[in-house]
Amino acid sequence: MIMISDNLAVFIAAVLVVVVVTAAFVVYCCVKQKRRATSTCLDIIFTHLCKMSTPDAEPLMRRGNDFGRRTRTWSGGSIDPYEDPVSGLERVSSRSQLNRLSRRRREDEERLRHRTEPPVVRREALSSMYESLNYEIAENELYKAEEKKPMHHLDLWRQSRNRWIVCFFIGVFTAFVAASIDILLHYSKTIKFDIILRGLMDRCDEQARLTGAACLWEVEAAWIVYDCVLVGIAAFLVIWVSPIAGGSGIPQIKCYLNGVRIPNVVGLKTLVAKAVGVACAVGGGLAAGKEGPMIHSGGVVAAGVSQGKCALFGCDMGLFKEFRNDRERRDFVSAGAAAGVAAAFGAPIGGTLFSLEEGASFWNQNLTWRMFFSAMISSFTVNWILSWFNGKSGWLSWTGLANFGVFEKRQEYNVWEVPFFLMIGILGGISGALFNYLNTKLAEFRKKYVSNPWQRLFEALLVAAVSAFLAFATLYIVDDCKPIGISPNHTQVTQLWCKKNEYSAVADLFFSMPEESVKNLLHSPINSYRTVTLIVFAIEYFVLTLWTFGLAVPGGIFIPALLTGAAWGRLIGIAIEEIFPNATGISPGKYALAGAAAQLGGIVRMTISLTAIIIEATKDITFGLPIMLVLMIAKWVGDMFNEGIYDTLIDLAEVPVLGWHPPKMSRNILAEKVMRSDVIAVEPRIRVNRLLQILSTTKHHGFPVVDRIEESTTNRELPDYGHVKGIILREQIMKLLRNRVFTPDMDSPDTLARQGSIILADFLEENHDDMDLKSLPLTYEDEQCWVDLTPVMHPHPLRVTLNASLPFVYRIFRGLGLRYLLVVNDENKLRGIITRKDVARFKERRHNNEYVIEELYIAEDQNPA
Amino acid sequence: MIMISDNLAVFIAAVLVVVVVTAAFVVYCCVKQKRRATSTCLDIIFTHLCKMSTPDAEPLMRRGNDFGRRTRTWSGGSIDPYEDPVSGLERVSSRSQLNRLSRRRREDEERLRHRTEPPVVRREALSSMYESLNYEIAENELYKAEEKKPMHHLDLWRQSRNRWIVCFFIGVFTAFVAASIDILLHYSKTIKFDIILRGLMDRCDEQARLTGAACLWEVEAAWIVYDCVLVGIAAFLVIWVSPIAGGSGIPQIKCYLNGVRIPNVVGLKTLVAKAVGVACAVGGGLAAGKEGPMIHSGGVVAAGVSQGKCALFGCDMGLFKEFRNDRERRDFVSAGAAAGVAAAFGAPIGGTLFSLEEGASFWNQNLTWRMFFSAMISSFTVNWILSWFNGKSGWLSWTGLANFGVFEKRQEYNVWEVPFFLMIGILGGISGALFNYLNTKLAEFRKKYVSNPWQRLFEALLVAAVSAFLAFATLYIVDDCKPIGISPNHTQVTQLWCKKNEYSAVADLFFSMPEESVKNLLHSPINSYRTVTLIVFAIEYFVLTLWTFGLAVPGGIFIPALLTGAAWGRLIGIAIEEIFPNATGISPGKYALAGAAAQLGGIVRMTISLTAIIIEATKDITFGLPIMLVLMIAKWVGDMFNEGIYDTLIDLAEVPVLGWHPPKMSRNILAEKVMRSDVIAVEPRIRVNRLLQILSTTKHHGFPVVDRIEESTTNRELPDYGHVKGIILREQIMKLLRNRVFTPDMDSPDTLARQGSIILADFLEENHDDMDLKSLPLTYEDEQCWVDLTPVMHPHPLRVTLNASLPFVYRIFRGLGLRYLLVVNDENKLRGIITRKDVARFKERRHNNEYVIEELYIAEDQNPA
Incomplete structure (x- = not known):
């Protein structure tokens, strides 16, 4: 304690400055909110700062009180007064005139204008921006035909082998990322301690000895500047490069494993921002760990390796095309998360359990074993690299980033x-x-x-x-x-x-x-x-x-x-x-x-x-x-x-996740109430222009296929749908149109011949970027053609009757990883559709020691433009 | 090596005797099989031995070549020529005369007599004796009404608390069983070593010193007799007391967790036979472990504790009545298995993973946590008891039966x-x-x-x-x-x-x-x-x-x-x-x-x-x-x-378990082929005598409820069933009849009034012993009454269409733990039923490096009587 007396005052003053700055910041923010009208000097500065950049998209954490910007939809058995006007389309049967649409939309808008906000000002919501993963296999004719190919068992074998290969590389690459972070941090520490701290302090001591003047503020300033630079880099990466890379990433991975597609959660940019950012943040002395981000990094690595291509650089190695779909990707991401935990803590079993705990809602048991393999390889590789780095090459004793050491003396504990x-x-x-x-x-x-x-x-x-x-x-x-x-x-x-x-x-x-x-x-x-x-x-x-x-x-x-x-x-x-x-x-x-x-x-x-x-x-x-x-x-x-x-x-981010068990006290909530009745169904043979209209006027991703659609006989606003024949996804329709699988005549045999030109691989490889309708090369003649959806639709989607209870529906969704569940009446006629979001809307809450079911609304995010 | 020269010859001779006896036994058995006609002296002895006892029921391992005693049934889309004749009943519609039944049965029997065995002599089969667990909740009106009771949330809370209490006691009692076995073995070892070996050897040495005569044969004989007595006790328990207690019990627990009801697998008699037997077997020097049986014992303890009653002694403590059904019991048995592993190896995580690996086909995530709690308590209790027994009271260092000790010097391993x-x-x-x-x-x-x-x-x-x-x-x-x-x-x-x-x-x-x-x-x-x-x-x-x-x-x-x-x-x-x-x-x-x-x-x-x-x-x-x-x-x-x-x-025992993944190359096997079309459906209002006839002439456990049954218009052998309205189980029908919930008039309002007298608790508590129709107190007048099944049936059972593929059906069965899946046509009219066994019939086999689907038949076991 040589220099305390000299510098104590300086430091206490510095601490006070920090406290004051922080307090001022908080007070300022509050004041700004309360009295937005009266602008102070600080306000002007901050408002200026605010205007320098428009907020970037922030996927898991919505900022700002943007409830005013949303319309609210409650789905339900009856037509919802707050629904998005475009979904009025479904009330137009395929045999009705489509030009009625625009008139009705105008009417709807008119009605909307006279609507008042509901009395509840702050009510929890689910965001509509999160789509579910397509975990269900579309068992269409192509899928079934594939098995009849003579060499199909070789394909099966190859796929199985490739899955193991991918899992091996997931483990290796995750370990490399982990080890890189660790090594970066090692050097960062060296710089901080050897150069800044010891170097400057020695100089200080020297100077103090010579001149008697204390220069501790130099050390301190250098230290703080170093920390701030590193943290600044981390914050820059998160704020401007990849917002999803912020935080630990575990909530995002949890959502993804739960079956929710979080935009950009798995991408090379995210990985780089995450890895570099975490090294900077931890190196910058923040109270943050590098272990949580490793789990996210593992997931990203897994998604990258399994796809055999990279969206950022547009390169496509042509590898593992069979894994380019949500189902396989989610499986690999769970392996990656396990590998991430294994790399972070040297805990392969813990990693596997983590993925199991978060993802066991719908589970493929073979996957457990591959996940464990990934975790093991990852742990082993980190071990190897760090043992080499720490100069004990070959002796595998560094089993993870967070190595808490061993209790030297074997210890016991007593009952008391x-x-x-x-x-x-x-x-x-x-x-x-x-x-x-x-x-x-x-x-x-x-x-x-x-x-x-x-x-x-x-x-x-x-x-x-x-x-x-x-x-x-x-x-x-x-x-x-x-x-x-x-x-x-x-x-x-x-x-x-x-x-x-x-x-x-x-x-x-x-x-x-x-x-x-x-x-x-x-x-x-x-x-x-x-x-x-x-x-x-x-x-x-x-x-x-x-x-x-x-x-x-x-x-x-x-x-x-x-x-x-x-x-x-x-x-x-x-x-x-x-x-x-x-x-x-x-x-x-x-x-x-x-x-x-x-x-x-x-x-x-x-x-x-x-x-x-x-x-x-x-x-x-x-x-x-x-x-x-x-x-x-x-x-x-x-x-x-x-x-x-x-x-x-996750709740704050309004992500529609399904928890471990169905909400309590929900046995009497029936599918009738859960479902959206504003479903848009199509007939198996349909004109191209009708498809285009449906695709362009709705945001739905799944369209049930029914044998016929008639105008309602009971004067309801919805058409009468016939028996359910299947379900088709937006991607599949886009693939059909892009591959021009349509014929001029309604019942032309040419249809089937042409369909020979599309193969299952086209449909397995999902491409969410190709969803732009305008990019379709369709002429006016093309638009009059007919498409046969039968070979491509999933011909036996699961359905429940109107009287199915919410827990029943919930268990089906969790147990099978569904995205859509059709609701039919006793005669198998389509009456509605339940999506994952509709199920997630019902949350149990405790209120006065009793469970009550709270029904969230789905907030439609509209672009401010 | 003092006495070798003296006794070496004796011992080698003894070994030779053993080898000769064994060889003779094997040769004898083979000879007996080959030449059954020529009876030898030994034959007579063994035949005599054989006749002293009739074989006991042996649930998991069928003995004897009993293929001749079985009829074979292949289910399938068309009427199966080998089906059990009684199931001809379903072809009789409810409006037809029931007395046609006996005539048709006689015709069927006549046809059967002219049938020849199929050419395949030895073909793998699934036994029909294993029923599935009712894991699915019957969400009938009673179940839904329960939630409307004002104090229901207290019931929920109480159930939740009771589950934890039960899990606590599962852990404690499993640990007691484990510790008892360990302590028994400790004393057995003491007897063997201190009394037999050292005592006799000292006497021998003394005698050898005095008389010069070696007496090692005495030691040896005493040792062998001791071993044989213990093993004899163990074998007696298994052969005559509880056959299911034989072996490790892990296959049985695996089957149970997979959803198959193995008769007697969880019962007090089984537990006693298992615990005492394993102590005797291991104490008797057999190359057998006590750890596998602990897993089974844990399962039995769990089933016993959770039911709050004991079938063997007929005592009923009235506790935990809400857990007396297959769903809860299976959940507790999985916790018990985890506790068993934890007690055996001091491995709570391993135990939880074991149950997860075997039972994760349909899983309740909350259960994982309770299971883990059981395992932890069990491990802790064993630890405590054994620490006390080993004189280090309070220091918790004996963490399981199998304690492999620690590596004294911390060891590492190298990459090479x-x-x-x-x-x-x-x-x-x-x-x-x-x-x-x-x-x-x-x-x-x-x-x-x-x-x-x-x-x-x-x-x-x-x-x-x-x-x-x-x-x-x-x-x-x-x-x-x-x-x-x-x-x-x-x-x-x-x-x-x-x-x-x-x-x-x-x-x-x-x-x-x-x-x-x-x-x-x-x-x-x-x-x-x-x-x-x-x-x-x-x-x-x-x-x-x-x-x-x-x-x-x-x-x-x-x-x-x-x-x-x-x-x-x-x-x-x-x-x-x-x-x-x-x-x-x-x-x-x-x-x-x-x-x-x-x-x-x-x-x-x-x-x-x-x-x-x-x-x-x-x-x-x-x-x-x-x-x-x-x-x-x-x-x-x-x-x-x-x-x-x-x-x-499990394969040898022909248990219909569902493996980790659907059989490969089965995409083109449709529900139409998998289902049994000889389903017996009932109408929602049905006469008592019709129900009695159905129950007495079939062995089915689930009966779909359809809105009407008509004679076939297409001249098929099956009636035309109407739209599916629900499914009702045999137990539920029995409960209705036993509680006399029927009225003289078809549409009497009295029906509903009377149904107030049955409550959900009656239906939740399953009682498989009460299935005897003769014990029902029904008069002739009663038999003319009408039963309303609507409030009791499960009103929205899951259904698939005829074109659903086997993998799809398989995933539903695994994911939701179903027992029955109804197959309907496009208009939701009942066409067949798929049971767990029907799904398990399809196995993938590798044949010439290609996967082929083998279709097992379901062997109906007939009683020899």
């Missing part, structure tokens, strides 16, 4: 320690729930007030600066020097302002890589840290984590939560040691581990997969039971207050 | 060792496939020739005697004495005929508990065993395991396979050490572990769950990757030759 673990679990649950509550509030605050890119960049830089300041400030205020050698694990001799042969325990916590800090907290002997150090660190890190999570940088919650938990867990361990001085076998490391698990479990509320991950990351099964206990209690306690952070984020 | 692990995996796959092949042959042999209870008892005793003989013989022939202290782990000083301060390494392997032998093989230093000891032991134990598995005793394959594998794995480790004397870090224990995993993986072919189990049992995550690698390779190599042992057993 179980209540303490329970207590830690309860604490973790409460602390986690508090974290989620505050972070959700913060996210809502950000959604409203920090929506502008420059504001978001500023916030990221502010957090980086505050993090660095806090570390330095704590270092000054808390005096905790220990002789070198007391902690067997510390890797960086952080002498700083301690005496020679001493190191600062505070610096050990704040300036090491977070993974190393966790390791130190778990394995250092009991006297390694002062109590006050741990208290201050736990509180500060909790706050920093809270602020950091949700920033516009890539970064996970795992390691920061573990670190916070390990700090207060260790405190509890020390307290127990103080209270029961005669008990044997107490070691603070054990309680630090429990605390870490409790804090993380309280925040993310994952169950068995998290247990497996922590056990595998600590490489020790002995504490398996306490860890499970703690996680279980933390989840229970936390669930009393709110949902896990990922689920909360 | 990976090829060796691969090699071990290949070896394990080949060895496992060989094991499965031979064991299947043995099972077929037993099925044919060792079907009589006394023969089976004799075989069990023979194996017990041979096992003991072999151990003694090896001890004599192989001279492997080591100074005490060389192996850090050996727990029983087995000096035997070694010098003082020495112990016999052979005795260490043969006479310890198998779990301890595994531990010794994994952790002893390199010079603990002579090469020849390991070679002889591996071969002998392989043969013993082969012979033991499938005997009429409870006993698993896990530990014997691990032990065999550990022996040859250790050999390979020693060989590598010899070949590369300069390499560092080689330890035979590492290779022993890999060998153990490879051998077990090659036999059972489990994937991720086995990996987790082995990692958790060794309590060390370091070798996770090699273990996975080895298991993966072993499975791949093994799968080239045959299926895993459990699947083979």
